Amino acid sequence: MTAAKEDVVVLAGGTGGAKLARGMVDVVGAERLTVIANTGDDIEIYGAHVSPDPDLVSYWLADEIDERGWGIGGDTFNVMDALRALGVDVWFHLGDRDLAWCLERARLLAEGLSPTAALARLNEAIGVGTRVLPMSDDPVRTWVRTGDGGWFAFQEFMIREGAAGLIEALEYRGAEQAAPSAEVLEAIGSARAIVIGPSNPLASIGPILALPGIHQALLSATAPVVAVSPIVEGEVLKGPTASFMAFAALDLSADGVADFYGELLDGIVADENVGRLASLRTDIRMADAAARARVAEQTLSFADGLRS
Numbered sequence: 001m002t003a004a005k006e007d008v009v010v011l012a013g014g015t016g017g018a019k020l021a022r023g024m025v026d027v028v029g030a031e032r033l034t035v036i037a038n039t040g041d042d043i044e045i046y047g048a049h050v051s052p053d054p055d056l057v058s059y060w061l062a063d064e065i066d067e068r069g070w071g072i073g074g075d076t077f078n079v080m081d082a083l084r085a086l087g088v089d090v091w092f093h094l095g096d097r098d099l100a101w102c103l104e105r106a107r108l109l110a111e112g113l114s115p116t117a118a119l120a121r122l123n124e125a126i127g128v129g130t131r132v133l134p135m136s137d138d139p140v141r142t143w144v145r146t147g148d149g150g151w152f153a154f155q156e157f158m159i160r161e162g163a164a165g166l167i168e169a170l171e172y173r174g175a176e177q178a179a180p181s182a183e184v185l186e187a188i189g190s191a192r193a194i195v196i197g198p199s200n201p202l203a204s205i206g207p208i209l210a211l212p213g214i215h216q217a218l219l220s221a222t223a224p225v226v227a228v229s230p231i232v233e234g235e236v237l238k239g240p241t242a243s244f245m246a247f248a249a250l251d252l253s254a255d256g257v258a259d260f261y262g263e264l265l266d267g268i269v270a271d272e273n274v275g276r277l278a279s280l281r282t283d284i285r286m287a288d289a290a291a292r293a294r295v296a297e298q299t300l301s302f303a304d305g306l307r308s
Contacts, residue, residue, distance in 0.1 A: 009034045010196075014038075018056045019292050021060065026289070027293055027300060035061075039139075055098070055102070058123050062123075092159060116137055141153060142206075170206070172206065195300075196226070201230070223307065228269045265277055
């Protein structure tokens with residue numbers, strides 16, 4: 001599948017971006033959507049290659065997401081239980097079907113497939129018609145330093161450390177040397193609209209934008225670039241976005257989000273007034289399918305208005 005001029009591109013990392021992508025499918029159709037997903041959270045564990053954000057998007061698009069908000073619905077945890085019984089420190093939980101998916105990715109990568117090709121193979125197997133693209137086929141890893149001076153890979157920070165403590169530093173290791181795939185650049189260059197999903201700006205979208213090739217492609221894009229704020233009624237619905245925004249000295253508001261994205265943005269969708277650029281004020285809570293589709297449709301209409 002190749003990009004067409006009427007395709008919509010969503011940058012996603014985490015639940016908010018995945019929900020918006022699922023709503024966008026109901027608005028434009030699966031084949032008219034491309035999702036570029038953060039791979040800074042990736043981890044190799046249990047012999048598997050886990051890519052949490054691309055997989056989260058894939059499970060949402062396949063309507064397989066578990067009610068927990070991660071993993072595959074109705075999954076079992078027999079392997080994790082068996083590992084625990086053998087004395088393994090099971091701090092990173094994967095359901096059995098989720099583990100199978102990530103083991104198959106590791107096998108495909110070992111055979112020489114790129115991360116982009118491996119994910120396409122996996123998504124084809126579960127009937128996902130949308131292109132879900134890793135942000136790069138090169139490794140990039142997000143690392144966090146907390147107040148005690150310790151550095152943690154992102155999953156360790158989130159799970160083992162409970163995302164606790166003052167954030168003192170954030171690094172996207174490998175980003176400067178990483179290149180976006182040809183598929184990513186093609187999607188951005190031919191998009192009708194580019195939407196930055198309501199994910200953690202620093203931890204989830206930041207690694208994508210840290211790739212010089214993607215940053216420059218967005219600056220050069222003919223399509224409008226619009227963000228959907230992850231701040232709902234002045235609060236964060238899920239995850240440590242507030243801690244990361246505080247680390248970057250950004251206000252926990254749509255204005256703060258707009259400040260982070262800076263010159264990349266042509267507009268922002270939020271549930272509050274935004275002073276620094278074109279904005280659409282609307283209810284951005286996506287509690288169900290109807291709300292996801294409504295936010296997606298309003299965001300796309302707003303972007304189309306900026307284009308015209």
